[in-house]
Amino acid sequence: QVQLQESGPGLAKPSGTLSLTCAVSGDSISTNYWWSWVRQPPGKGLEWIAEIYHTGSTKYNPSLTSRVTISVDRPNNQFSLRLTSVTAADTAMYYCARVVHRGSYFHFDYWGQGTLVTVSA
């Protein structure tokens, strides 16, 4: 059974940097899947942030691309998110997820439980 677990500080300061890691178990991060970050502000909907393949190929949400970096750590079977210049609008539950690419179908089949990050001084 594939499991994903997010970790990182639950608090970030305005104008600072948010850094999160997603540990993957039950599957190698180097298989034929992509790995993504999705966030959800309190009481609001889901927003895709970025995804990465084990080769290092990346895709970013155009609305966040200038502030986001996603990276992969194959030896430790994990991937990470870095978001700079954070504001209160970045306060959200952050989820990591596995992404299946199948022709013109792309779906998130396994999700972490999420980690809440609050941006506050």
Added chain:
Amino acid sequence: QSVLTQPPSVSGAPGQRVTISCTGSNSNIGAGYGIQWYQQLPGTAPKLLIYGNTNRPSGVPDRFSGSKSGTSASLAITGLQAEDEADYYCQSYDSNLNGYVFGTGTQVTVL
């Protein structure tokens, strides 16, 4: 600014059938990209309910079904149960954004 629009809420009595619409455009649903549906119970992570427009992962009851036509898609829940009270999101790929998009979300209430 979601590019997939859903009704904010739908409701139904136990045993009834409800449907949730997801309206997109020619850069996502209309372009042939698959539609997925996720169920998010209160305080939990989203769970994949439907993928590739109509397919159910193992373990998802056949009370849940998906369909797609043109630039829209729908999720139907038949034989509504109390445990179906949750938020539901559609999701696809958008060629203009070159990334994944989620619907605005629909809250299902069982009366």
